[in-house]
Amino acid sequence: MAPTDPKMWIRLSWIHENTSQLYMNANDTILSIKGLSKSFPGVKALSNVDFTLRRGEIHALMGENGAGKSTVIKVLTGVYKRDAGEIIYNGAPLDCKSPLQAQEAGISPVYQEVNLVPNLSVAENVFLGRQPMKRGCIDWKTMNREAAKIIRRFDLEIDIEKNLGDYPVAIQQMVAIARALELNSKILILDEPTSSLNVQETERLFTQMRRLKDEGQAIIFITHFVDQMYEIADTVTVLRNGTYIGTWPVAELNKLQLISKLLGKEAEKLSEVTASRSRNELGDERGRGQRVIETRGLGKTGGIKPLDLRVAAGEVLGCAGLLGSGRTELANLLFGIDAADEGVLLVEGEETKIKNPRKALQLGLALSPEDRKDQGIIGDLSVRENIILALQNRKGWFKTLSRAEQQEIADRYIEILNIKTPSADQAIKNLSGGNQQKVIIGRWLATNPKFLILDEPTRGIDVGAKTEIQKLIVELSKQEMAVMFISSELEEIARCSTKVMVMHDMKVSNILEGDDINENTIMHAIAERHTDGE
Amino acid sequence: MNKQLQQGGDFSARLAAGIKSIQWPLIALGMILLFNLIFTEGFFEISIQNGRLVGSLMDLLKRAAPRLIVALGMTLVIATGGIDISVGSIAAIAGALAVLVIRGGDITYLATQDTSTVSILLVILVALSAAAVCGLFNGLLVSVVKIQPIVATLILMVTGRGMAMLFTGGYVLNYDHPGYKSLGVGDWLGLPIPIYIAIFILIVLAVLTNRTPLGLLIQSTGGNETASRYSGTNTTLVRILVYVIAGVCSGVAGIIFTADVQSADAAFIGLWIELEAILAVVIGGTSMAGGRYSLAGTVVGALIIQTLITTLLTRAVPVQFTLIFQAAVVVVVLMLQSPRVKEMTFKRRARKEASTHA
Numbered sequence: 088m089a090p091t092d093p094k095m096w097i098r099l100s101w102i103h104e105n106t107s108q109l110y111m112n113a114n115d116t117i118l119s120i121k122g123l124s125k126s127f128p129g130v131k132a133l134s135n136v137d138f139t140l141r142r143g144e145i146h147a148l149m150g151e152n153g154a155g156k157s158t159v160i161k162v163l164t165g166v167y168k169r170d171a172g173e174i175i176y177n178g179a180p181l182d183c184k185s186p187l188q189a190q191e192a193g194i195s196p197v198y199q200e201v202n203l204v205p206n207l208s209v210a211e212n213v214f215l216g217r218q219p220m221k222r223g224c225i226d227w228k229t230m231n232r233e234a235a236k237i238i239r240r241f242d243l244e245i246d247i248e249k250n251l252g253d254y255p256v257a258i259q260q261m262v263a264i265a266r267a268l269e270l271n272s273k274i275l276i277l278d279e280p281t282s283s284l285n286v287q288e289t290e291r292l293f294t295q296m297r298r299l300k301d302e303g304q305a306i307i308f309i310t311h312f313v314d315q316m317y318e319i320a321d322t323v324t325v326l327r328n329g330t331y332i333g334t335w336p337v338a339e340l341n342k343l344q345l346i347s348k349l350l351g352k353e354a355e356k357l358s359e360v361t362a363s364r365s366r367n368e369l370g371d372e373r374g375r376g377q378r379v380i381e382t383r384g385l386g387k388t389g390g391i392k393p394l395d396l397r398v399a400a401g402e403v404l405g406c407a408g409l410l411g412s413g414r415t416e417l418a419n420l421l422f423g424i425d426a427a428d429e430g431v432l433l434v435e436g437e438e439t440k441i442k443n444p445r446k447a448l449q450l451g452l453a454l455s456p457e458d459r460k461d462q463g464i465i466g467d468l469s470v471r472e473n474i475i476l477a478l479q480n481r482k483g484w485f486k487t488l489s490r491a492e493q494q495e496i497a498d499r500y501i502e503i504l505n506i507k508t509p510s511a512d513q514a515i516k517n518l519s520g521g522n523q524q525k526v527i528i529g530r531w532l533a534t535n536p537k538f539l540i541l542d543e544p545t546r547g548i549d550v551g552a553k554t555e556i557q558k559l560i561v562e563l564s565k566q567e568m569a570v571m572f573i574s575s576e577l578e579e580i581a582r583c584s585t586k587v588m589v590m591h592d593m594k595v596s597n598i599l600e601g602d603d604i605n606e607n608t609i610m611h612a613i614a615e616r617h618t619d620g621e
Numbered sequence: 622m623n624k625q626l627q628q629g630g631d632f633s634a635r636l637a638a639g640i641k642s643i644q645w646p647l648i649a650l651g652m653i654l655l656f657n658l659i660f661t662e663g664f665f666e667i668s669i670q671n672g673r674l675v676g677s678l679m680d681l682l683k684r685a686a687p688r689l690i691v692a693l694g695m696t697l698v699i700a701t702g703g704i705d706i707s708v709g710s711i712a713a714i715a716g717a718l719a720v721l722v723i724r725g726g727d728i729t730y731l732a733t734q735d736t737s738t739v740s741i742l743l744v745i746l747v748a749l750s751a752a753a754v755c756g757l758f759n760g761l762l763v764s765v766v767k768i769q770p771i772v773a774t775l776i777l778m779v780t781g782r783g784m785a786m787l788f789t790g791g792y793v794l795n796y797d798h799p800g801y802k803s804l805g806v807g808d809w810l811g812l813p814i815p816i817y818i819a820i821f822i823l824i825v826l827a828v829l830t831n832r833t834p835l836g837l838l839i840q841s842t843g844g845n846e847t848a849s850r851y852s853g854t855n856t857t858l859v860r861i862l863v864y865v866i867a868g869v870c871s872g873v874a875g876i877i878f879t880a881d882v883q884s885a886d887a888a889f890i891g892l893w894i895e896l897e898a899i900l901a902v903v904i905g906g907t908s909m910a911g912g913r914y915s916l917a918g919t920v921v922g923a924l925i926i927q928t929l930i931t932t933l934l935t936r937a938v939p940v941q942f943t944l945i946f947q948a949a950v951v952v953v954v955l956m957l958q959s960p961r962v963k964e965m966t967f968k969r970r971a972r973k974e975a976s977t978h979a
Binding site: 422485 | 844845847848851852854
C-alpha cells in the first residue's frame with residue numbers, strides 16, 4: 088500500500104527520519120541497571136546498585152577490592168544469578184543465564200587475564216568457536232583474510248598466523264578486544280585491562296578505546312587507576328562494599344572528591360576535623376615499647392621501593408593507600424612471601440633474613456593475608472585444624488599437639504574471638520566470611536606472635552564482626568603486641584592506629600602520628616600524592 | 622571420670638563420623654559380599670588344611686594385601702593433590718633388586734640356585750632403600766623442580782621398569798631363600814603373611830599420620846597449598862615425604878610379589894598396579910583434588926576391587942567380560958559418591974516431600 092501522492096512520500100520519510108532520530112536519542116541508553124542486589128552466604132556482595140550506560144560512552148566503574156565491580160559484571164553476563172533488580176538492555180529486560188547467552192546478546196567482557204588460547208594463531212583466536220567453514224573443514228584462507236582485516240583496524244602490525252602467545256600481553260589484550268567486537272558486541276567490558284600494561288601500551292589501548300567510542304561503541308572500563316580513569320572516561324560510577332555510591336560526569340568530580348567516594352568519606356565533611364576519641368583514650372604512652380620490627384632500606388626490585396619502617400611493641404601501625412599502592416606487597420615482603428633483595432630487616436634488634444613464611448613464623452611474625460579464600464582458609468579442614476595449623480608448624484614435627492590439646496586451643500579461640508560455629512569440627516568453608524576471618528586471626532594468635540600483620544581483615548564481613556576485630560586490634564596492642572593494620576577503610580585505620588603510614592606507588596609517602604591521625608588527614612595524604620602525579 | 626566419659630563419647634562419635642564418611646564404599650562392598658553369599662557356592666567356606674585357613678576369602682585377602690599397601694601410599698600422595706603412576710615400576714625395581722641380592726648378584730638365566738644364606742634383613746633393606754630413593758626422586762621432581770606429578774612420575778614409570786630389567790638381565794630370575802619366600806607364601810596362626818604385612822603398614826601409616834602432624838600437614842597442603850605455606854607449613858617437605866612413603870609402600874609390594882612367585886620377572890612385577898591403586902583410593906572416597914583423605918576408605922576400596930575380581934573368577938565369568946564388570950561397578954560406586962548425583966537425589970526427594978505436603 089504505497090502512497091500515491093509523491094508529497095506524501097516526502098512527508099512520510101521526513102517523519103520517519105525524525106522519529107528514528109528521536110528514537111535514537113531516547114534510546115541512547117543501551118544498558119540500564121536498577122536496584123541490583125546479590126548475596127553470597129554470609130556476604131552481601133551487591134545491594135541496590137544502579138548503572139546506566141549510553142552509546143559512545145566510556146563509563147568507568149571504580150571501587151576498591153571487594154567493592155563489587157566484578158560482581159556487577161558477572162551478574163550482567165550471567166555468571167551469577169541476581170537476587171533482585173532489573174537490567175534493561177536495548178530497551179528490553181535482559182536475563183542472561185550464561186556467559187554464552189550474554190555474548191550472543193552482544194555483551195562481551197575482556198578480562199584482566201586474557202582468556203584466549205596462547206598456542207593458537209591470532210586468526211584462530213579471533214574466530215575461536217565460529218571459524219568460517221567450507222565443506223566441513225575450516226576455511227583457513229577466509230579466516231586469515233578476515234582476521235587480518237579486523238586486526239588492521241587496530242593498527243596492529245602483527246602476523247596473524249603466528250601464535251598469540253608469541254606476542255606481548257598488550258597485543259593479546261588488543262586481540263581479545265578485536266575478538267569481542269567481532270562478536271558484534273554492543274557493550275564492551277574491559278576489566279582492569281591496563282594492570283599488566285606499561286605506559287606506551289596503555290596509551291595504545293586508550294587510542295583504540297577513543298576510536299571505538301567515536302564509532303558509537305559503549306564501553307565499561309573497570310579500573311583502579313585514578314589517573315587513567317581521568318584520562319579516558321566520560322562518566323564514573325563508584326561502588327563501595329557492594330553499595331552504589333553514585334555516578335558523575337568525570338569533569339565534575341575532582342580527584343579528592345573521587346578518592347573520598349572510593350574510601351567512604353563525604354568530601355564535604357572533610358573540613359570538619361574529627362579527632363579520634365578512642366585513640367586519645369588509649370593514651371599516648373603507647374608506641375614507646377621495645378622496637379619489634381625495623382627495616383632499613385628494605386625493598387624488592389620491581390616491588391616495594393627501599394623503605395624504612397619501625398614498629399614497637401604496643402603500637403598499631405595503620406597502613407593506608409589505594410589499591411596497588413604497595414600495602415599488600417609490603418606485608419608479603421615482611422612475612423617472607425616475597426623475598427627482599429635489598430636492605431636490612433631487624434626483628435627485635437637482630438638482623439635477619441626472612442626467606443619464607445616458615446622463617447617468619449619462627450621469628451614470631453604473623454600474617455592474616457588479604458585474600459581470605461585463596462590464602463587464608465583451608466576450606467575442607469575443620470575450624471579446629473585451621474586454628475592449630477600455624478601453632479603446630481611453629482612447634483615442629485616432633486611436638487605433636489594431641490587431640491585434647493587441639494580441642495582446648497580451638498575452643499579457647501572460638502570463645503575469645505566469639506566465632507560462631509556449631510562446633511570446632513565444622514568445616515571452615517561453611518562459616519560466614521567474618522567468622523572465617525576470626526578463625527584465621529585465631530590461628531595466628533595461638534602462636535603468640537610479637538608482630539601481627541592484618542591485611543584487610545575486615546573486608547567483606549558484616550558490621551558486627553568488623554567492630555569485634557577493630558576492638559581486638561586495640562586490645563592486642565594493649566597487651567604489648569606490635570600490629571600492622573592494613574585497610575582501605577580510613578575510619579577504622581584512624582580509630583585503631585597509633586601511627587599511620589600512607590603508601591603510594593610502592594613507597595611510603597606520608598607518616599602521620601598522634602593528633603594528626605584522622606580520616607581527613609589520611610585522605611588528604613592519599614589524594615595529595617595523586618594530584619602531585621599530574 | 623567425667624572427662625574420660627566425655628572422651629569415650631568423643632571417640633565413638635568420631636568412629637561413627639568415620640564410618641559415615643565411607644558409608645557408600647562400605648555398602649558397595651557389602652552388596653558384592655551379599656551377592657556371593659547368595660549366589661556363589663562356597664565363597665565364604667573356610668577350611669583348615671595343614672594348620673592354615675583355606676578358602677576363596679583367604680585367597681582374596683592375600684591377593685588384596687600388596688595392592689592395598691600400594692593404595693595406602695597412593696592415598697597420601699593423592700591427598701596432597703598429587704599422583705604417583707610409577708608405583709608399579711618401583712615395585713619392580715625393589716623386587717628385582719631383592720632377588721639380585723639373594724642371588725649374590727648372579728644374573729645367569731636358569732642357573733640352578735643353591736639355598737641362599739643372605740640375611741633377609743639385608744635383602745629387605747636394600748630393596749626398600751631403593752624404593753625410598755625412587756620416591757625421593759619423584760618427590761624432588763614434583764616439589765622442587767615443580768613438574769606436574771603425572772608427568773614427573775611418568776618418567777620413573779617408564780625408566781624404572783627398564784632399570785629393573787637391567788637388574789635381572791632381562792631374565793626371569795628364580796631363587797631359593799626360604800625366609801624371603803615365606804613373605805609371600807608363608808603363614809602364621811593360619812593366616813597368610815602378606816595379610817599381616819598389610820595390617821602392619823596400615824597401622825604404621827595410621828600412627829604416622831595421626832600421632833604426628835603429618836596427617837594435618839598433608840591435608841592442609843592438599844586442601845590449599847598457598848594458605849598452608851602462608852601458615853608456615855613446609856609444603857615442599859610434605860610433598861617429598863608422601864612420595865617417599867608411596868615409594869616404600871610400593872617396594873614392600875614388590876617384595877611380596879617376588880616372594881609369592883619365587884622369582885623376579887621385571888617386566889611383570891606390579892604391572893598396572895598404579896591403576897588399581899588409584900582406583901582403590903578414589904573408590905574409597907578420597908578426592909583426586911587433594912585435601913581430605915581416608916585410609917579406611919582406601920582399605921574398603923582395595924577390598925571392593927579384589928572381591929570383584931575374585932567373584933568374577935570364581936563364578937567363571939569369561940575373562941573378556943571381567944574388565945567390563947569391574948568398570949561397571951567402579952562407575953556405580955563413583956556415582957554414589959559424586960556430589961552432583963547426591964544433589965540430584967536430594968532435590969528429587971525434596972520435591973517429592975514438597976509435593977506430598979502440598
